[in-house]
Amino acid sequence: MTQAFRIENGGLINRDKKLSFKFNGKTYFGYEGDTLASALLANGVHLVGRSFKYHRPRGFFGAGVDEPYAVVQLYRNGETEPNIKATEQELFEGLEAKSVNCWPSVNFDIGAINNFLKIFLPAGFYYKTFMWPKSFWFRIYEPFIRKAAGLGVASTKHDKERYEHKYEYCDLLIAGSGPSGLAGAYAAAKNGAKVILAEDKPRFGGSLLTSDVNIGNQSGKDWAEGIIAELKTMPNVVVKNRSQIFGYYDHNMLVMSEKVSDHLPSTKKYHPNKRLWYIRAKEVLISSGSIERPIVFGNNDTPGVMLSSAAKEYLKVYGVLVGRKPLVFTNNDSGYETAIEFKKNGVDPVVLDSRKNAESEIIDEAKNLGINIKNSYVVVAAQGYKKVKSADIASISEDKKQLGKIENIQCDCICVSGFWTPTIHLASQSGNKTKFKEEIDAFVPGQSKQNEITLGAANGVFSLEETLKTSFTAGSELSKKLTKKDNEIAIPNVVEKKSSQHDKFWCVPLPKGKNYKRFLDFQNDVAVSDVEIALREGYRSIEHVKRYTTLGMATDQGKTSNLNGLQLVSEIENKVVPAVGHTTFRPPYTPVSIGAIVGREVGKHSKPTRKSPMHSWHEKNNAVFVDAGVWLRPRYYKRGNENLFEASKREAKNVRTNVGVCDVTTLGKIDIKGPDAAVLLNRVYTNAWLKLPVGKARYGVMLREDGIVMDDGTTTRISENHYHMTTTTAQAANVLSHLEYYLQLVWPELNVNVVSTTEQWAGAAIAGPKSRHLLQKLFPNSDVSNEGLPFMGYMEGDLFGVKARIFRISFSGELAYEVNVESDYGSFMWEKIMEVGGEFNIQPYGTEALSTLRIEMGHVAGSELDGRTIPFDNALEGLVSKKKDFIGKRSLQRSAFTAEDRQRIVGVVPLDKQTSIPEGSHLVKDDKAPLPNPKLGHISASCWSVEYDNPFSLAILKDGKNMIGQKLFAMSPLKNKVIPVEIVSSHYVDPKGERVRS
Amino acid sequence: MLYINCPHCGMRSQNEFSYGGDASVKRPELNKEVSDQEWDNFVYNRKSLRGKHLELWQHISGCRQWIKVERDTATHEIFRTFKADEEVA
């Protein structure tokens, strides 16, 4: 198949490598170095999609990042990705793409009835129509919109591609490799600065690739290639193509997305698909260039209407003619450059220049080539539905209000140039307050906010000579500050043609009796009339107009539409553009793959996993794990066909009757040393700590300054000035920071050191009536009798040659011990316990049984210490010292905390002794009361009591102290349950606490 | 992302730190009578300044030291950083 619109020679593509690809099911050919857009245009394909609202046919408008139309769904190597700009996607062998936003097909689109039947969706459509009736949303509006609109389909499959994050530091980061970027990079690199030069396109050089200029006796393109080649050899320089800096954040942190593999049929082994760079730069040079802006006229969205700079780029970079009968419509000299390129390739363009007369070297060249130029002429409307067939043109009066007689001329494309808009997004993101530059009708960066400088076209400077001069100088100056080196750079000679002043004209008036749609925002289908409606309806702020009309809110973020929108508002409002102001630019500058943002943090890498040293034993013994923060803990050990309920009941029962062992390695452990350690504990915990003897443990509760319980746990005095604190698994990190806060900032005079030892110790809780017998066998040389090691006692022991710490503490409410050994001996300890415990019918138990045991004992845990309860609420007021001061004590005097009917922990039993009460259920007096039914309390934790063989729950209940014996209802609207319950003591089992002391 | 100069470790990214609030708040002394108003001011009442603010950060993924950072809450500019025991002039 021939590529009918490819010129014989020229362009930067590799004609030796032909590539086949599919678009909407049809096979085409292109060359290596093409984009999907250039390859389609080479094949004469202009129709690529449908517009968002009216489903009008859409073609290509640009040739790069500014493209508002040509968004496709891409298929590559068995994966699919939506929202790909055809103008940015490089061609590879076997590429497949489909149009989006058209149903059932791009050529016959049902949504386009919107256009023909004039059921136009005017400004505020979403605001007005979809507000009412609400019930229509899910049934009618949303399914309709989803089917008829949208910019592609996200894959629901697991993404096989890899994405990486990289952190980098440099002296000078340069965004854009046009003349300014190259000059800045070169000068800074010569001074030894660490430079990163980023270019979003595959080819370096920016405008030098397409402009007819001469630098140092070379063509602009050759000069750029020479500079890049030299930069690549320098060890202090990183040059990156296919890399878009899309965000400028605080303290000169910029983020760049590098497309590593998108241009290849499949990602190479060990390569990522994309790499996200977090770059902390000392200085930033924004050389992001400018984007040509359209002139608004009737049907200006017809396929075949495009930016004149894009037409030139397709020709000079890709060797593609976007038409054979081009009409160039311009208000400045740039249109002439495009016309000259057409002419040089044997195509006769017609140029319409809105200016009455303009003279410059460029225009002279066009005239000398015999190009047909019509001054004071404009395109009134494009004609043709799926492709431009002709144009209605007319002369225009000097005040640009009156059109002459409408003539129709044949053409197959209309190349528009409405002058240039500097790309100020990055500068604006950095916090730079932009200013309006009258001469170019556009905003440019103002005073630098961070360490950034914007040069060249991005700064509204369109003279190459000046751009090179300022950029070389800036590169030298910025690097000199950092490297203290000052290499002289000879600024090369520049030959460029001088241009004439552009015409401040951007919108063609409607001819009498015609109602053409004149689009401002091509992707979101916002027309001149929509903005007029918004202003008529009273919207004034440009931010409001944007949201009401959706102008500039599409995925192209209004790169081509912003300024014309502002011009329109300023014209109607009779204000100058700077008074209207522009909307805020926010990152990302272009869409960024979610995959790139997530990076490697997927699946099991989405968060770190902490495992105890005994983890592999648990795995081998059928443990079913549960996430406890970032820890993995055995929830239960499955035997046969047991479910969670059966297994945890068996395990808990075995603790109550024999002995069980539980991995408690995850508990937070903090080593506290120093002569003032006891003083610190005394201030941190609510109870007294000054007199705890060596070899004893004590349970303690700590508060936040607002009186709320922060954490609980036991702390043991190992030796005179050495304590071992345990915290809950969840609060371990917070408690350490809390202690450090007071030691470093509040009481720096205390001579104490704290350090986390959570990972240094492996812990096993041995609980049950037979636990002492087991201990005796584990530590035959130690006296672990009730006298030798009483409740809350501590000793060191020898576990078959391994040094162990033995604590007589209990969470289960049974006679129990906790044995700690250094982590590396954890599995040895565990295996010994299981081996020796065999004769006592030992079974391991998981967190579910652990919960059961503590709930029926009324021991509080995270579900009660939920950041809303004070000691009284948890029946812990006995631990609150009246004598000494401690963190949070003063808050306990607050009237709410001393109220007579203060909430308090209670036990809850269903009257039928059968129905388990869902956690989170509300306790109410009357289950039939009208909503909202006054809530008296909530169920904090539920279990199946193995002691009484019926359900049992803990609750935090208003006036709980006086509610024992009352009958209430537990209601769970989530589970659709209403359960009559009786309130009992929270100490359901062994209320006197005899077992732990036995 | 902020770039914070830890007085112990040097320039580090914000994600190594955790925020600790207003550094000018002084905890009332232990065992001292404190009025409700005084205590409320200590526990709850913060100025939430726009502009220069002296605040606490802890270098949790570094030296674990609490430090003082003088930062503009509107612009994020960081003027100076101090060790916990350094007097802020």
Ligand SMILES: [Zn+2]
């Ligand atoms: Zn540090």
